[in-house]
Amino acid sequence: MRVAVLYSGGKDSNYALHWALKQGFEVKYLVSMVSESEESYMYHVPNIHLTELQAKAIGIPLIKGFTSGEKEKEVDDMKAVLEGLKIDGVVAGALASEYQKKRVDRVARELGLKSFAPAWHRDPVEYMRELIEIFDIVVVGVSAYGLDESWLGRRIDEKALEKLVKLHEKYKIHVAGEGGEFETFVRDAPIFRARIVFDEMKKRWNEWNHSGVLEVRRAHLEAKQHS
Secondary structure (H helix, E strand, O other): OEEEEEOOOOHHHHHHHHHHHHOOOEEEEEEEEEEOOOOOOOOOOOOHHHHHHHHHHHOOOEEEEEEOOOOOHHHHHHHHHHOOOOOOEEEOOOOOOHHHHHHHHHHHHHHOOEEEOOOOOOOHHHHHHHHHHHOEEEEEEEEOOOOOHHHOOOEOOHHHHHHHHHHHHHHOOOOOOOOOOEEEEEEEOOOOOEEEEEEEEEEEEEOOOOEEEEEEEEEEEEEOOOO
């Protein structure tokens, strides 16, 4: 089956890609939607420009779609990109967002495509443990009480996961960030031929609404050391 993976560069879209390849699907394209709105209901925004570097590391063509981020119209913008591709299905990283999954499913149905969401309704802690084992994940955006500026640039490992579980118990933060509490970027994965190294970064923190973004201004690919 020929598929396109909706790809933001974060943990969930990388899991979707990882799953699709394990299924034996022919992943023809990675599709990144670039939104002008930081408040997009559908799409990941922080460091979306780095999906070009990730696609190069993976070796799968990247298709970029552009949207103003206007609610509902941004879904039509995605549809316009997908309907121009010779594919049989679309794979998304949706975990718990009914809003996103329903819209991806609807677009797929209208285009006669199969829709896959391999992480859908998985247990968040179990899911995160699996991701930690296979990916190098770093936090590039936070927007929830309990997550402060120190989380920007932090690698998600077992210790970070333990902290997220405690924050969930105290503040009801979704352990996998599905409520938009935090955004991630994957620097390395088994499917990457080279890993991504951040060269220049800047933290933008807004004390007023307790949110922030790690802007990666320069990054490069580095060959992996093979034993």
